Amino acid sequence: MEIRTHIRLVVAWRIIIISGIISLIYACSYSDKKISHLSGIAPSEHTLLAITPDVSIKVIGDSLNKSYPQLRTGKVFPITGLLRVDGKAYRFMGDDSLRISPLAPLSEDTIGWMGKYSFLYPGKGWELREYDDSLWNEGNGAFGPTKGYYYPAHTLWGAENFYVRRHIKVDNKDVLKNHKVYARYVCDDQIKLFCNGGFLLENGFTHRTKCQRLTDEAVSQIVDGDNVLAAYCRNTGGAGLLDFGLYIENKTYADAEPATLKKMDAQAMQTQFIFQCGEVELQIDFVSSSLSEKWDMTGWPVGFLTYQVRTESKKDHTVEVLFDVDTEWMFGKRKVDSWVDKDWRFAKSDSLYLAMVADETTFSCEDNHIILSQKLCASNEDKGVLLIGYEEGQTFLYSGETLRPLWDKNGTREVKELMMSVGDRYQEFKAECDKLDYRWNIKAFQAGNKAFAEQTISDYRNFISSHRFVSSPDNKFFCFGDTLGNVREAYKSFPTLLFFNRTDCMKGLLDPVFAYCADIHWVKKYPPYDIGLYPIASKQVKLEDCAIEAAANMLMMTTAVVEAEQDFGYADVHWEQLCLWANYLQERMKKETFPVSELLDEKDERVKCVLGLKAYHKLVQWRKAYE
Template identity: 80%
Template structure:
């Protein structure tokens, strides 16, 4: 009993200290919003541009001019940024190229290809280069329904198919210093080999997929026509389809020099880069306008990057900025639409929108690439244009299914708005938005360094965009704001987000994290005395992903997060709306403390159930005090 009392005392005291620190950090403010010098931070990884969870660009370190930004899935976002200065190319964003040329093209890139095939298992070693396939049937790829949506030429109606494709390589030395890729489409289950070397295994994909060959696989390639791409595909039901080919990177921008990075600065709403390109400096700012406070742009699926060139010498230079996005690489589709709407040139493929000022922009489309370029002026005449903007928008096709109804995203709650209209709205005032973001960054940077050191700043400032990049903002049926990640209503992830949201005083987003959980628990279908770990996987709520018992952690976290909201707002109304539910969770923790006998093993940490119980109850007792005071 004494040990338990001691634990309660220590952890409760720890809770008081933590709450005091949070209150102190929250109290720090910067009343003067004039732009001043910001303390530069450069975290190891951060969200470069927050558009939607499906399209938020991540960057590792200072590699913008060395490799492609990545999506949250880890896949490359195939954008290349080039600045042409007096005929010399400088790459400031992306790799040298994702353009590829066929060594052995897919059926959709040619009139078909010849291969050997068998519907029966041909015996051990069938995938090897030296295997004798002279007795196999010969057919024209691709294989599948010959009148389907895909250009298949040989009917495949059996369950299994084995295919050997002979690939001719005239000069293996020409492959050196180039990436080699295998591209494929399969329905349903595929295993692929190159000269007997296992390459990959894939399930059904109706889009063209692409995977880079390892150096070991490339080393197996020989001069001549006896290189073998071998595939086994199984059809588990319905139509069957198989197509595969070999491609080499084209290195379209191989002659471009990587621009010299002079400065990188990551702040709360934007990331700034300054590159030297010969005698010209290029400044590129990635801005996430959904973080704006002056205009309510929360959840808008739009971001933009501004660019500006200048020179200290005052000499005039012929300068052109170019952005190349490989739409086929990203979406497996070559179709690209382009149109002019008022002052903006739009480009769209699948769900991705790009836009630049129409009267200054040149657009071209080649091999599934969308290329937007603009000529800029560098010299002494200040009235000529030396800057511009690239707008990026994305439309997620899925709609949240919640409690039997479809909920709309906050930006389109009435169902009448379009992404392109939002992009025009942002584009027409991007300079004002940029100026506002400068003010916000100054405020939050000053606050971070007042509250702590550079380490705190590198944790807090990027967390703002990280939160936006991983959450969808949904309008509920009763017009509440729901903030939902990929795992809906994840109590643990919400708890991890709260310190950053407290720092930025986004109590509206904090409520948005908790409201769907409260609604779920206050529904008649949830009868347990503790909250669920989650309430579903996007886009369908009401079907838990994780069913294991995290009851103590979830109950304690909900009590602590509710207390944080009440303290930050200095208003008890939010807790008052859910007081019966909070009492149930507090009683659950109290009963847990009475019934369980915890062994004293090792040191306590914040994830220990004993600590969670005490922290949750301490938060509940704090709520009782606040109820009386507020």
């Protein structure tokens, strides 16, 4: 219920302010002794690396080497991390290899494949292996536009409904044992896929190749000899496209033994994992540049992970660390570039950049996998760093103007330059993060319990990873989620941002809304619920105005900024709009009759009015003191 939500938010804000004083006392007593993490925080899910909204890497619990990390969208980030100790491989990141080999390749992996097709409904049982398709048309897949299209189609698909049967010969199904089998497909618009009559998947428009693992039940339906992949597709408009095939896991790293996790600790600035790999202990730390406070790195699309090996025995070990990223799995087939720049070895595919120190690092690109490996020895003190950067390709439009990301507001910087800047001082950066973690850890545990600390840290990482930071036309700091200027989402983020003293982000969420309302085209007496969808700020997306909620939230959030900064200046700049919204709430309180039932409903507008007006009265008191 929303009234309870408001109470929790207000209480959280008060706790945060009080705990801030306590944490400052502890921070002042901090010495230069080695930092030791206090909490052992292990959230059920959190952001490992906040890079960009398109590529921010998440992990579920302690599953770093039990499954692949995921992107914010839920898509797999296909990275494998191995440590070889005296020739024996230990996997500390990712699942077993994502390398796949075709049982029945897609058109883009070959010169095409022969299939039977029909534009008319062929009758019941058409997807079964035993069905007689001898009278069907025969064509070369993929199916779609045969000229001037981005995908290699060989037979035209020119109807709304489309039925395709692809015969696949399997000589020995025993080769599938203990291997994962995947269906790969691309379709515009809708697809249902079957194997020997058994349902495999259903999906909508996919302009890039998708890959889905078959269940053990589906794999068991495959037989020696002739098998049939059958697809029903529907094109709702425009050009239709269909391609599908079967692939089998190629266990490149089948000999790799999962490393033993000894410790996981998620802090405000970084997440640490410690693994045992035979007689060697491996420490991995994930650090996001955007979380930095010492340097102005907000919005930098760069993250990194440091690695260090230790052993208690006096025995010498030959140690090598290896990272393998499957770019085909992420992007479809893409060209991979590699070069050395100022002592850094770079590899790039699509918009993804990877880099390691060039010395003692080898690079290879096998089957569209970027593979970087480094020998760990005395010359590099048994430690190193992997840099990860990503450049979003879309242009952000605001009020008819193109806004550039904060890290490149002049349009002259490149991601690789940011990566080298981070890499050259990563040890100094890491040490600063240790200090910040110590400070925020104390504050979190003073403000609440372990559950509070886990939630606050996760919320902060998620906020940074899901927002874009841009420079406005008048050089203000704007902060946008996927739904631009979403007042409700901003309100939910404020307690976390207040806890971390991120008043810059708090104002960055509010300023676009203030600017939008100052435009001559906005004539309403309350603020918008949102101002568009990324990458274009144009008009409100939500059909309902949610006027009371938006006005009250803006008043409360502005009050929070004023109290956090202990300065009325921010509210003074927007005073005319704040008064307009307060008057709107006052009029609604006088004219509207709010049913009592709404007080127990999630849309309790009367409570919102009261909270908004209370915030406004605080601002009035601040203004009098300010004068």
